[in-house]
Amino acid sequence: MLFTLVNHLTTDTLASLVGLGAELVLCATIVLILLARMFQLTQRIDSTWLAMIGTLLALMVLSPLTPWDVTRSPVEMVSIGELPQVELFTGMLVHDGFGVMVKTLLLVFLLLLFSLIKLTKAHGKADSPDFTTLLLGATIGMFLMISTNHVLIVFLAIEMASVPSYAMVAIRRGDRKGSEAALKYAVYGAGAAGVMLYGISLLCGLLNSAHLPTMAMRLSELTSAGLSGSQTVLLVMAALMILAGLAFKLSAVPFHQWCPDVFEGATAEVGAFLSVASKAAAVALLVRVALGLGDSVDPSLLATVRSFLAMLIGVVAMVTCTFGNLAAFAQTNMKRLLAYSTIAHAGYLMMAVPPMLALVGVDNAAASQCAGYLGLYLAVYLLMNLGAFAVVAFLRDTMGSEEIRDYAGMIHRSPSVAICLSILLVSLIGLPPLAGFVGKFAVFGGIAQGYLATGDTLLAVMLLVGCLNTAVSLFYYLRVVKVMTMDPIDDEAAPMLVGPGILQRSYLWCVTLPVLLLIIGWNWLNVWIQAATSGLFS
């Protein structure tokens, strides 16, 4: 008996390790970086390069087009559309196309971010090993968030992603603002984690399991038997508390207060990481948790749970989006403006989840398409937000200011930067023909598809609010463009003696051109993402 169990565990673990290949490579990279600083010879190697190589290796091991199918023996590569959803490590994690897709986006983003760090001056060589280690560690946490299948892993992953983030915000020694921001971030994160843990314990206690599919099964048993009043209260309370934890990571209203302060205090590079990678992982986690609790073998049983979750997420999304856009209006600091823009975009990202929940059981193919639209939005958002933060970082290096009014006359001082930032901001608004339009159109298209299939008024309201928000966001993004192109150079503006160098400018163009040109041929990306998400609802 014991032997069988041990044998079973061994084979399961060995097979699971392949599914965890990318994470293992990242871990190895961290170890390598830490070891490298111990020897005289290897000390000189800039750990950013090591991290980039590690990231590339991880990407290769992940193999986004033909990932490893661990159900086969021996393990072999299959095309992403045929990858089955499979549980790893006795159900702690799940390995599927959706996870591979989001992880790929994260790794690509990480590569771009490391290049950005090489091109800016904020994170110099002295801190480099620490910083890259933290960055990679947080990424591993996010990978776990993406592939979670167990409530404990949810909590552990969030903590694993958050704790390095706190440190990263504070990594610039002697920067009071950064330290303050990090402290706020950490305390706020601890508070949110506490609330979430309370919610988790309530839910697990009620459902007698922490394994998400098992929990869904118990829940369906409970609901079919009829819920008592106290059970309902408990369930709602637990769901709200777990959502509070997730909302903290997503910086969704009303758990967003940390976000502007942290973004202002952290460097733009860290801001880019928190704004893109953290959001991508959090929204993937939201999908996992919502679907894990709402999607069981017989979808009809959990309809009430799903509609409750959809309403909860939808309302929070709408509020977040509106609040972010409105609060961004009066900002004078570019990083704060981008923080609120991030909040608003988190709202748009969350808006992609309710149609998925609404479509489960009605039209599973359409539901997985909606997941694909979310992926498309993430891919586009990754590029344009990274570009915007990169501009902030470059300008901080050249003129030491992050105030919007100092950007005046940028079109004359550094036309490349002004043009790129204008394109990126207009893309963030989501105006055609830029890439932002593609993403936004896909997400709204998914909502419309859900509304047409189910007739849920929530979705219609969401569509309306989303469109209105797009119009509202026009104002504050274009204000920056106006300052850069039309306002005269202020005498008191921060001086820019030397503009961003050729490498920096070409980096900006490398990020901007895809945003500009994606509309010409975005189908390949869509095809890949749709293939990746096709197995999400089986």
Place this chain on the structure above:
Amino acid sequence: MQTLLPYLPSLLAIAVLLPLGSFCAILLGAQWLGAKGKFAGTLATTAVLASTVLSFFSAGIWFTAHPAGAVDHAAHEVPPVITGHGYTLATLAGTNVGINYYIDALTIVMFCLVTFIATCIHFYSTSYMHDELDDVVDQEALLEDGESLHRPGRYARFFQSLSLFCFSMLGLVLSGNYLMTFVFWELVGLCSWFLIGFYVERTTASTAANKAFIVNRIGDFGMLVGMMALWGSLGTLNFGDIDQQQGIFSQVRGEENHYALKVPDGMVRLAAGRQIEALALHATEPLTTEQLAAKVNAEMPVWREANLGYGLLIIAGLGIFCGCVGKSAQFPLHVWLPDAMEGPTPVSALVHSATMVAAGVFLVARSYPIFLPEVLLVVACAGCITLLIGASIALVATDIKRVLAYSTISQLGYMMLALGCGGWAAGVMHLVTHACFKSLLFLGSGSVIHAVQTNEMPQMGGLWRKMPWTAGTMLVGCLAIAGIGIPSVFGLPIGLAGYYSKDLILEQVYAFRSENPLWGSFFFAAAAGGACLTAFYMFRMWFLTFWGEPRAAKRFDRAHESPRVMVVPLVLLAILAVCVAWPAFSWFGLPTLSRSIEQARPAGIWADMHGALWHITLPEESKGHTAAVTSPVGLIELGAALAGIALAALFYAWKVLDPEDVSRSFHPLYHTLYRKWYFDEIYQAVFVRGTMALAHCASLLDRLLIDRLVDGLARLGVGLARLSDLWLDRQGIDGLVNWFAEQTYRLGSALRTLQTGSLRQYVMLIVASTVAMFLLISFWTLALTG
């Protein structure tokens, strides 16, 4: 060499494309080509030199594979031709329209001719256009305040246009269908426009460029008509057969008909549309397509006998010729060529005498298989009139380049006359020899103009002492164009290039006269008289320029011999003008000019042609080479030339006769010639004024009727818009939008104050929000259920 024959088209294509490459390089990279584009000249010259080498190499390949003189036309042997397909532009109704080529001895000869002369002229131009390297003060272009114009030099632009011209001209020669011909035809026209208008600030130059362009469009309109007639009836524009697809030539002169000209089936069918309809209608039972086609084929000989489709072929021929009239400056479209002399002199030498204007003659020669005798008679008439008009005006012109321009017109008339009388080889040969000596003469005149800074011959004189090389080479050119030669030495005629070709022309016209006395007599008188006039005006020019005492001392003192880079091309072309047509080359196994041309003679042009509508007979060319024709004609020609030279000497060298006196005595005639037969005035009055009057009427209609209507509508619209702007927009929509913007901004600012920055508050808010949300949900559910 024979093994290289398959690569011939590629070699020639590279020769065509090299100048295009140079054009593109200069166009795109002018600023990198040295100061003021100094290396543009080198680049263009290198490109065209490479083309020349390739062309002569191709000629070597060709004449090794097909020795000149090996094709016996008396035995009705078909000339060797290479046709092929390069690139399909479009497939229309199953036929390809594309880039293809047609290579025969004529193509080869034209390639060598064009590239060689172009190379000489490129070298010459590098020195002649030297002024353009620096800023130029154009004395002839006056600004509004009377100052001379200062402008940057345009050295690079000159060579850029010249390269484009070389590309277009070579493409024209190589092209294997009418469409491609037309494209290159227009391209050479465009280059001509660029180059005539090179000194664009001079009103005369820009007007001349426009005139040339517009007059050529008239001819091109006719050419389009001809092409449409061919396309509509034959369904192809290809000259030769390509990949089993019959070209125009083999449809008109089919092998089954022993290459005799017959109206092609397609044209008969098109012309007999009504009869075919009747056939279909009168059938007792409905016919299938095949049955109808069989019936039509059965009827075909009858219809052909009734000359159905003959008119269509005439239209096609006349249409093509119409284009040639424009390009080759034939009467009545000859008016543009003299004005085209406003361009730089090397351009006049290359474009407006040796190559482009000869393209019309080339196209007539190329299209010869489809020309009916009636069409050829029109060609001959046009040529004859042009020859006389050109020669007569040249008698009194005082501008040295205009004398040469009118002489060009006259010589082109000769070529057309020869072609029109059935003298295919004679016309083509004159094209080649004329290109040699006329480019020589133009370059010589350029050298003179460069030295004395004027075009007016009355201000020259005695220049041979200052510039002996120029004078000598120009004398050779004059002798060549006059056609000096001895009819028979050791059984072979010996003379300068012009002698052979002019002799051939006169012989052919003589033979034509024996078949058609009425037309022929007139033509022969014109040709012989023209020969006399040619000699006269050429030597008048030479004497006025180089002989006697200098008439403008200041200019004479400044004059100097041109630099070597200008003299060497002159000498090269002079050698060519002397010996290009010598038959003696065959002793050394080289292809002679006449034999090379003879080899290209299209299939079927070896028998007499008879007109079906008019009674004319075009004698085949060998009839002119009998002793009964050659001996009188040779003497007449030599006599005419010598008489012309003697007369010129009497007037201008020995001063026995006073030109002033003669012009006063024949004042009306002199004045008519001096005003160029009033062609410009007549055209101005009839066409330009007529068009202007028509345009004026149209503009009146426009302004009085249509404009008022449109204005009224617009005013109405503006009024309405203003009304709606005032009420709807400003008050309603703007107010709403502004209100909304204000409110959102205020809300945004209010939300900003929520962010206090106090950590304690934040953590409190986590719990507070969760509880608040729970309460909200509870109340909502309660409200919904209760």
